[in-house]
Amino acid sequence: MSLTVVGSMAFDEIETPFAKSGRIIGGSANYIAWAASNFVQPINQVSVIGEDFPSSELEALKAKGVVLDGVQVKQGEKSFYWSGKYHMDMNTRDSLATELNVLGDFQPVIPDSYQGSEFLILGNLTPQVQMSVIDQFKVRPKLIVMDTMNFWMDVALDDLLKVLKRVDVLMVNDGEARQLSGEYSLVKAARKIMSMGPRYLIIKKGEHGALLFYENHVFFAPAMPLDDVYDPTGAGDTFAGGFIGHLAKTKDISFENMKTAIIVGSAMASFCVEKFGTERIREVTHEEIAARLEQFVQLVNFDIDLV
Amino acid sequence: MSLTVVGSMAFDEIETPFAKSGRIIGGSANYIAWAASNFVQPINQVSVIGEDFPSSELEALKAKGVVLDGVQVKQGEKSFYWSGKYHMDMNTRDSLATELNVLGDFQPVIPDSYQGSEFLILGNLTPQVQMSVIDQFKVRPKLIVMDTMNFWMDVALDDLLKVLKRVDVLMVNDGEARQLSGEYSLVKAARKIMSMGPRYLIIKKGEHGALLFYENHVFFAPAMPLDDVYDPTGAGDTFAGGFIGHLAKTKDISFENMKTAIIVGSAMASFCVEKFGTERIREVTHEEIAARLEQFVQLVNFDIDLV
Numbered sequence: 001m002s003l004t005v006v007g008s009m010a011f012d013e014i015e016t017p018f019a020k021s022g023r024i025i026g027g028s029a030n031y032i033a034w035a036a037s038n039f040v041q042p043i044n045q046v047s048v049i050g051e052d053f054p055s056s057e058l059e060a061l062k063a064k065g066v067v068l069d070g071v072q073v074k075q076g077e078k079s080f081y082w083s084g085k086y087h088m089d090m091n092t093r094d095s096l097a098t099e100l101n102v103l104g105d106f107q108p109v110i111p112d113s114y115q116g117s118e119f120l121i122l123g124n125l126t127p128q129v130q131m132s133v134i135d136q137f138k139v140r141p142k143l144i145v146m147d148t149m150n151f152w153m154d155v156a157l158d159d160l161l162k163v164l165k166r167v168d169v170l171m172v173n174d175g176e177a178r179q180l181s182g183e184y185s186l187v188k189a190a191r192k193i194m195s196m197g198p199r200y201l202i203i204k205k206g207e208h209g210a211l212l213f214y215e216n217h218v219f220f221a222p223a224m225p226l227d228d229v230y231d232p233t234g235a236g237d238t239f240a241g242g243f244i245g246h247l248a249k250t251k252d253i254s255f256e257n258m259k260t261a262i263i264v265g266s267a268m269a270s271f272c273v274e275k276f277g278t279e280r281i282r283e284v285t286h287e288e289i290a291a292r293l294e295q296f297v298q299l300v301n302f303d304i305d306l307v
Numbered sequence: 308m309s310l311t312v313v314g315s316m317a318f319d320e321i322e323t324p325f326a327k328s329g330r331i332i333g334g335s336a337n338y339i340a341w342a343a344s345n346f347v348q349p350i351n352q353v354s355v356i357g358e359d360f361p362s363s364e365l366e367a368l369k370a371k372g373v374v375l376d377g378v379q380v381k382q383g384e385k386s387f388y389w390s391g392k393y394h395m396d397m398n399t400r401d402s403l404a405t406e407l408n409v410l411g412d413f414q415p416v417i418p419d420s421y422q423g424s425e426f427l428i429l430g431n432l433t434p435q436v437q438m439s440v441i442d443q444f445k446v447r448p449k450l451i452v453m454d455t456m457n458f459w460m461d462v463a464l465d466d467l468l469k470v471l472k473r474v475d476v477l478m479v480n481d482g483e484a485r486q487l488s489g490e491y492s493l494v495k496a497a498r499k500i501m502s503m504g505p506r507y508l509i510i511k512k513g514e515h516g517a518l519l520f521y522e523n524h525v526f527f528a529p530a531m532p533l534d535d536v537y538d539p540t541g542a543g544d545t546f547a548g549g550f551i552g553h554l555a556k557t558k559d560i561s562f563e564n565m566k567t568a569i570i571v572g573s574a575m576a577s578f579c580v581e582k583f584g585t586e587r588i589r590e591v592t593h594e595e596i597a598a599r600l601e602q603f604v605q606l607v608n609f610d611i612d613l614v
Contacts, residue, residue, distance in 0.1 A: 089491075184396075187534045208515040211532060220606050222527040225518060227494045259609040293611055299527050300607045302566040304600055 003248040004044040004114050004141070005032045006133050007123025007237070008103060009053065009071065012277060013083035014233050016090065021231070024277040025057050027080065028123030028147065031234040033066045034281045035241025035268040036121075038289060039249040041065025044114040046133060048102045050078040060282070069111040074102045090229045091206055110136040118142040119248040121240060122167070124149050127159035134166050143253045145169040145244055146198070147236070150176050164197035168253075171202045171240055186211060187218070200255075202243075202262060204236055212262050214255045221262040222299060224270035224292070231276045235269040238281055242268030267292040310555040311351040311421050311448070312339045313440050314430025314544070315410060316360065316378065319584060320390035321540050323397065328538070331584040332364050334387065335430030335454065338541040340373045341588045342548025342575040343428075345596060346556040348372025351421040353440065355409045357385040367589070376418040381409045397536045398513055417443040425449040426555040428547060429474070431456050434466035441473050450560050452476040452551055453505070454543070457483050471504035475560075478509045478547055493518060494525070507562075509550075509569060511543055519569050521562045528569040529606060531577040531599070538583045542576040545588055549575030574599040 007029030014021040029047045037043055042065045049071060058068060078101040086093045108129055120141040122130040130146060146167040152160050153176065164170065170193065174186060180196075181189035190201050190213035201213040207229070209222040243258075243265035250257055270292060274280045314336030321328040336354045344350055349372045356378060365375060385408040393400045415436055427448040429437040437453060453474040459467050460483065471477065477500065481493060487503075488496035497508050497520035508520040514536070516529040550565075550572035557564055577599060581587045 185534055185536075187532050205515070208512070209529070218532050218606060219609070220529040220532070221609075222516070222529065225494050225525050225527070227492055229492075256610065260611060263609050263611065297611055299525060300609075302526070302528075302570050303563065304567055304570065304604055 002042075002117060003036060003040055003119040003121070003244065004046060004070075004110070004117040005029050005036065005121050005123065005241075005244075006046040006108060006130070007032060007125060008080050009045075009047040009049050010080035010082060010103075011052075012233060013081075013096075014231055014276060015083075015085040015096075016231055017086065017088050018230075019276070021276040024279075025054075026082065026234060026277055028125075028234075028237045030061070030278060031237030031272070031281070032121060032123055032241035032244070033061060034064065034278050035238045035265075035272075036245030036248070037064040037066060038268070038284065038286065039242070039245030039264070042067045044070060044111075044117060046070035046108050046110065046114070048072040048074060048106045048108075050102045051075050053079045064282075067113070069113055070109065072102075072106075072109070077102045084233070086232070090232055108133050108136075115139070118251070119145075119244055121145040121147075121244045122163075123147050123237060123240070127152055127156050127163045130163050131159065131166070134163070143168050143247060145171065145240065147171045147240055148176070150179055153179050161196060167198050169200040169202065169258075170198040171204060171236075173204045173206070173236070177201075177203045190218075200258060204239065206232070206235075210239070210262055210266065212258060214258070217255060219255075219259045219262070221259075221266045222296075223266060224295060224299065226270065226273065229273045232273050233277060235272045238272040239265035239269040241265070263293065263296050267296055309349075309424060310343060310347055310426040310428070310551065311353060311377075311417070311424040312336050312343065312428050312430065312548075312551075313353040313415060313437070314339060314432060315387050316352075316354040316356050317387035317389060317410075318359075319540060320388075320403075321538055321583060322390075322392040322403075323538055324393065324395050325537075326583070328583040331586075332361075333389065333541060333584055335432075335541075335544045337368075337585060338544035338579070338588070339428060339430055339548035339551070340368060341371065341585050342545045342572075342579075343552030343555070344371040344373060345575070345591065345593065346549070346552030346571070349374045351377060351418075351424060353377035353415050353417065353421070355379040355381060355413045355415075357409045358382050360386045371589075374420070376420055377416065379409075379413075379416070384409045391540070393539070397539055415440050415443075422446070425558070426452075426551055428452040428454075428551045429470075430454050430544060430547070434459055434463050434470045437470050438466065438473070441470070450475050450554060452478065452547065454478045454547055455483070457486055460486050468503060474505050476507040476509065476565075477505040478511060478543070480511045480513070480543070484508075484510045497525075507565060511546065513539070513542075517546070517569055517573065519565060521565070524562060526562075526566045526569070528566075528573045529603075530573060531602060531606065533577065533580065536580045539580050540584060542579045545579040546572035546576040548572070570600065570603050574603055
């Protein structure tokens with residue numbers, strides 16, 4: 001029992017300038033699990049759903065090695081629902097509706113069978129829920145990775161700062177890093193955030209790639225330049241899933257291996273945006289992943305001997 | 308006589324949210340020459356200045372191996388002058404004043420001593436001037452690199468398209484690539500622009516790095532994450548100078564070597580932004596350049612064997 005994933009399992013409805021998704025499966029824990037399951041199984045899922053969540057989706061996850069013992073099913077209630085509309089740049093979006101439903105009073109319970117997980121990833125949820133999960137592990141996982149968002153910085157900063165002291169790796173986007181640190185320079189922001197607890201910081205910059213900070217080191221993973229971005233929803237969670245999946249597979253949490261892991265995350269994210277929701281990452285093959293990773297090598301490899 | 312540089316030699320006056328430069332030396336040809344002279348000498352400069360241009364600056368350039376036979380001095384006239392003010396993000400700026408002066412009716416003349424140049428870089432100037440320079444070479448240089456800007460797309464697109472057919476490498480920023488191609492996706496934009504003439508396309512994304520396109524290949528060079536950007540003026544020209552300087556030094560115009568060249572360009576640009584104008588790149592040492600290049604290797608190198 002190696003990897004535990006905590007996050008939402010939800011319905012999304014997405015509108016881009018080019019298409020509408022209708023009601024589809026979303027949620028941070030789903031994206032993370034679909035991505036990570038290409039590298040490591042089983043995956044211990046912790047989440048909450050309503051009675052409206054399709055059993056076919058649960059079966060599909062199980063078939064990918066996702067264990068659902070930690071997923072609470074609330075009879076008579078509805079799953080979390082989000083709808084949003086992307087602007088022409090496909091980078092910015094407006095939320096049209098956010099219905100917390102079962103997520104509103106979510107109290108996660110870690111099943112005994114999940115105890116001993118070496119890797120734990122806390123998808124974007126209230127800091128209080130994230131803290132509760134950490135507290136329930138009798139032995140601290142070898143590596144705890146945490147995602148969060150600006151909303152929690154606005155409404156639950158004190159709780160967020162407490163969780164930060166308990167995790168190894170924090171993932172935020174550039175705007176969130178600036179908000180959390182009060183620094184515009186991402187290098188300065190990273191230094192400040194690492195002083196708040198996490199030894200490693202990943203700053204996601206969407207189509208501009210991601211930075212990994214550790215002590216005085218910095219590593220940069222580009223995003224793959226693509227002909228088109230069809231739907232960016234879930235790309236950050238998919239990135240997180242590829243990252244933790246590679247680490248859990250290799251059981252190596254060195255800085256060097258984290259570099260490889262964020263390249264793997266970037267590769268998985270580059271698939272995610274090719275179709276709506278989880279559509280692309282649930283069908284991606286090992287051969288396609290290997291080919292995409294080779295493209296990343298080509299994208300950044302250079303020979304500096306001549307200089 | 309290996310490298311010819313064409314561009315402006317000018318006065319700039321720069322205001323950032325943190326400081327004012329006063330009247331300092333600027334101009335695309337100056338930035339390119341200062342950067343490139345670290346890699347190759349002599350450099351054949353082609354430009355025009357007024358009688359107000361300081362002789363001390365000309366002496367400093369000569370000391371770095373910059374030949375000024377192709378620099379016209381217009382007695383009784385003033386040098387090109389630009390002043391601008393950066394916004395808080397240090398990425399966007401307003402032009403406060405643009406006085407063309409001697410640049411208004413610049414007719415470049417290539418001295419006989421410059422004939423036989425293997426490398427030619429056309430800094431940002433009117434397409435007509437750029438074309439005139441190409442026409443004056445009796446033997447076409449082995450590699451012609453061209454910079455341009457959105458202004459010429461607005462006012463001289465026909466001339467610009469004619470020059471594009473004559474060059475090997477075009478450098479533009481992301482907004483200019485989108486304007487020139489009418490495509491939002493940079494991958495699609497690159498394909499379209501390469502069909503207009505240049506075999507290689509470099510798209511500069513400022514703090515987000517640069518992309519090099521060639522046939523179906525793409526290479527990405529990140530910008531070095533810095534604590535602070537003091538003044539971004541001239542960073543693009545300095546990048547161009549490092550790029551062409553490395554190519555002219557190694558005399559290797561393969562795609563593989565161009566990858567190294569844009570890393571060298573990124574390294575030089577990372578110095579440029581550390582101080583006002585050309586201040587930092589005129590004092591940078593070979594040891595500092597070598598150390599910065601090693602930082603770039605650390606920034607992007609990863610091991611994918613484990614996957």
